[in-house]
Amino acid sequence: MSTSVSLSLRDVHLAFGRNQVLRGVDLDVARGATACVIGPSGSGKSTLLRTVNRLLEPDRGDVLLDGRSVLGDDPDALRQRVGMVFQQFNLFPHMSVLRNITLALRRIRKLGEDEAVAVARTHLDRVGLAAKADARPAHLSGGQQQRVAIARALAMQPQVMLFDEATSALDPELVKGVLAVLADLSAQGMTMVVVTHEMGFAREVADQVAFMDAGVVLEAGEPGAVFEAARHPRLRRFLSQVL
Numbered sequence: 090m091s092t093s094v095s096l097s098l099r100d101v102h103l104a105f106g107r108n109q110v111l112r113g114v115d116l117d118v119a120r121g122a123t124a125c126v127i128g129p130s131g132s133g134k135s136t137l138l139r140t141v142n143r144l145l146e147p148d149r150g151d152v153l154l155d156g157r158s159v160l161g162d163d164p165d166a167l168r169q170r171v172g173m174v175f176q177q178f179n180l181f182p183h184m185s186v187l188r189n190i191t192l193a194l195r196r197i198r199k200l201g202e203d204e205a206v207a208v209a210r211t212h213l214d215r216v217g218l219a220a221k222a223d224a225r226p227a228h229l230s231g232g233q234q235q236r237v238a239i240a241r242a243l244a245m246q247p248q249v250m251l252f253d254e255a256t257s258a259l260d261p262e263l264v265k266g267v268l269a270v271l272a273d274l275s276a277q278g279m280t281m282v283v284v285t286h287e288m289g290f291a292r293e294v295a296d297q298v299a300f301m302d303a304g305v306v307l308e309a310g311e312p313g314a315v316f317e318a319a320r321h322p323r324l325r326r327f328l329s330q331v332l
């Protein structure tokens with residue numbers, strides 16, 4: 090596994106036209122820490138994650154990995170360091186699970202076939218799917234497909250992992266297996282930002298919970314402080330609706 094880095098967002102602003110979506114986001118995630126981002130729909134959680142791997146460019150502010158701004162970096166190089174997993178798994182349907190993972194290893198990490206297969210198998214094993222290497226995605230459950238997507242991201246040896254509602258599209262009985270993979274990854278010291286509606290996961294796994302509302306991190310702290318001693322009325326109201 091590659092070494093994790095710390096992640097900081099400093100006063101990040103971003104507008105889509107006249108819609109000011111991020112209004113000065115500040116967030117610090119220590120090396121190896123897991124931050125869960127919670128908050129209402131439309132508050133800017135996905136937009137925040139997208140500024141970290143430069144799928145979106147902030148209008149103002151900075152994004153830093155280990156204290157160094159990423160805004161001048163080559164986006165493709167940055168996306169190797171920052172892995173991202175979405176609600177929709179986006180696997181290639183016509184390729185085997187193994188091929189889905191080796192493709193980027195060969196094209197981007199420039200590994201030879203044998204090494205790419207070995208790396209892919211290692212990561213499939215890590216998410217509990219070693220036996221499914223030759224299956225087509227359509228023959229897997231949604232939870233298994235999401236675990237393949239996670240293995241694919243991990244195979245690139247990222248230094249930070251971003252998860253955008255990775256379990257929101259799954260049937261309830263499949264959520265646990267995916268959250269278990271995230272908890273493992275967190276325990277292994279990956280720096281992670283997890284946007285989630287799973288408050289149990291946030292409470293148990295996160296080192297830090299950040300509540301986003303209307304384009305800012307309104308309150309952040311240890312899970313106990315956020316869930317049991319929220320200061321902002323907006324956060325208290327949000328928690329009363331989701332807990």
Ligand code: ADP
Nearest residue numbers: 105108110128129130131132133134135136137
């Ligand atoms: P969340 O993930 O918290 O639900 P988003 O970051 O997806 O919130 O969206 C925040 C706001 O930004 C919403 O008003 C949404 O309509 C707007 N938005 C998000 N992505 C785009 C885009 N690509 N173009 C225009 N508006 C967008």
Ligand code: MG
Nearest residue numbers: 134135136253
């Ligand atoms: Mg979102």
